[in-house]
Each structure stands twice: as C-alpha cells, then as structure tokens.
Amino acid sequence: MNRPDVHQVGVRDVEFGARVKIVEPCNLYGCRIGGDCFVGPFTEIQKGVVIGARTRVQSHAFVCELVTIGEDCFIGHGVMFVNDTFSTGGPARGRKELWRETAIGNRVSIGSNATIMPVRIADDVVIGAGSVVTKDITTAGTYAGNPARRLLAGR
Template identity: 90%
Template sequence: MNQPDRYQAGVRDVEFGARVKIVEPCNLYGCQIGDDCFIGPFTEIQKGVRIGARTRVQSHAFVCELVTIGDDCFIGHGVMFINDTFTTGGPARGRKELWRETKIGSRVSIGSNATIMPVRIADDVVIGAGSVVTKDLTVAGTYAGNPARRLGRR
C-alpha cells in the first residue's frame, strides 16, 4: 500500500505586524499581516498576500496568492478569493502566468460566503453575504447578488 505525501497546516514565513491575533488551526504562509489584525480559525492565507492594518479575517476564509487587502477591512466567514479564471476552459494547472490579481481597498466589508473573482474593489464598499463579485467595483456603495450589483450609496 502506498503512503501519501503529508502536509500539515501551520504558520510559517509570515511577516506579522504588532498585536496580531490568530486562532488556530489555520494555514498562513509567506504572507504579510498588518498591525492589530485578527485571523480566525480554519483560514488559509497563501504566499504573497498582503493584509492591511486592523483587518479581520473570519473563520473558514480562503485568501489565495495575488490578493491584497487594505486597512480596516472585514472578511466574513467562508469568503473565497479566486485567482484562476479558467481562461483556457479549465484550471491553470500550475501555470501561474494565467492567474489574475485582486486588490481590495480600505474599509471594505465582505459578507459571509461571498466569492471574489480577480477584481479591484474601491474603498468604502460593502458586499452582501453570498455575493459573487465578477467585475471591478469602482464606486463606494453596497453591492449584492450573483453577479454583485450596486444597491445604493454608502
């Protein structure tokens, strides 16, 4: 019988700011976490991710490579960031040149179970729970739905 390669969740090669709180188990590697952040349990934050000061990332969130999150943000439970848009009709299969980046402004709140495709989101945006963000959100306001649409000014 063959034995699988085993990897363990953990915290390694992370640049932490001051007064960061993390609740384990979580999988954080090669990322930057700003001052006064909170990272909930069962969260994965991959290499190259930058999270600004005073941002909260709740449990079960997945923040993939090529994501930058600003200051004073809230990332709800189960939020998923996506960097592979399946431009070839399927997964990139390790071809990182096919991945795309996501930039989240400051004071952005993302509701539980939202999915964020590779986009740019302006400052002062609220995204409703369960929303799917497929296009850049360039104007402050509240957005919800699949695909996410602007509901009103903030």
C-alpha cells in the same frame, strides 16, 4: 502501500505586524499581515498575500495568492478569493501565468460566503453575504447578488 506527501497545517514564513491575533488551526504561509489584525480558525492565507492593518479575516476564509486587502477591512466567514479565471476553458493547473490578481481597498466589508473573482474593489464598499463579485467595483457603496450589483450609494 504508497505513502502520501503529507503537509501539516501551520504558520510559516509570515511577517506579522504588532498585536495580531490568530486562532488555530490556520494555514498561513509566506504572507504579510498588518498590525492589530485578527485571523479566525480554519483560514488559509497563501504566499504573497498582503493584509492591511486592523483587518479581520473570519473563520473558514480562503485568501489565495495574488490578493491584497487594505486596512480596516472585514472578511466574513467562508469568503473565498479566486485567482484562476479558467481563461483556457478549464483550471490553470498550476500555470501561474494564467492567474490574475485581486486588490481590495480600505474599509471594505465582505459578507459571509461571498466569492471574489480577480477584481479591484474601491475603498468604502460593502459586499453582501453570498455575493459573487465578477467585475471591478470602482464606486463606494453596497453591492450584492450574483453577479454583485450596486444597491445603495456610498457612505
């Protein structure tokens, strides 16, 4: 009988700011999490991710490589970040040169179960629950839908 290559959930090689709270089980590795952040259970934050101070990442979120999240942000339950655009018509299958980065500004709130493709999101943006962000958002305001569209003017 063959034995699988088993990887344990855990917190490894993470640079934490002061007063960070994480609720296990979490899978955090090779990332940087700023001070006063919260990370909920069943969350994965991958290598190279940077999360700014005072940001909350709720349960069941997936933050993949090449994602940067600003300060004072809220990432809702089940939010998924994607770095593979399927530019060749299928998955990159580990070919990292095909991956693209995502940059989230400061004071951004992303509602539960949103999907964030490789984009740039400006400061002071609200993304509605269940939305799919497929293009850069350069103006503050509220966005929702699939694909996400601007609903209201900035704060």
